[in-house]
Amino acid sequence: MEQLRSWIKERYPVPVAVYSTPAAEALLATAGLCVVDFLRPLCLVNQLSVPMRVGEFSCRVQELQLGLYPGHSMYQPKPEVIDESLTQVLSVQAHRHAKLQALPDLVHYVQSGN
Numbered sequence: 001m002e003q004l005r006s007w008i009k010e011r012y013p014v015p016v017a018v019y020s021t022p023a024a025e026a027l028l029a030t031a032g033l034c035v036v037d038f039l040r041p042l043c044l045v046n047q048l049s050v051p052m053r054v055g056e057f058s059c060r061v062q063e064l065q066l067g068l069y070p071g072h073s074m075y076q077p078k079p080e081v082i083d084e085s086l087t088q089v090l091s092v093q094a095h096r097h098a099k100l101q102a103l104p105d106l107v108h109y110v111q112s113g114n
Contacts, residue, residue, distance in 0.1 A: 005063075013043070013067030017074045036068045043068060 020035040028038055043066040050061040077085075 009063065009065045013065040015067045015069060015074070017071040018068050019071040034070070036070055039068055 018036050018039060024035060028034060045064040045066065046062065048062050048064060052059055052061050
């Protein structure tokens with residue numbers, strides 16, 4: 001179970017955009033760092049006790065790993081790009097499982113927001 005927890009923590013950190021002032025960047029650059037590098041040791045938040053529920057499953061979050069990224073490098077793709085990617089993933093999975101013939105219905109269901 002501990003291996004699974006560590007794998008999830010590494011694989012799915014909570015993304016955080018980090019922005020800084022030019023003065024802070026210049027100060028840290030003298031030490032060969034950027035703001036993201038400076039804050040990285042603080043990315044593991046532990047000693048939490050937060051209940052979380054997803055559908056019928058509930059658990060308690062005790063640790064949270066943050067993934068820090070420079071704000072200028074983060075972006076949200078356009079909805080058309082997201083839809084195209086989702087359609088491609090669903091098509092690949094439908095081809096893998098030939099008995100799943102209902103791909104158009106699934107795409108319609110996902111796009112309708114239900």
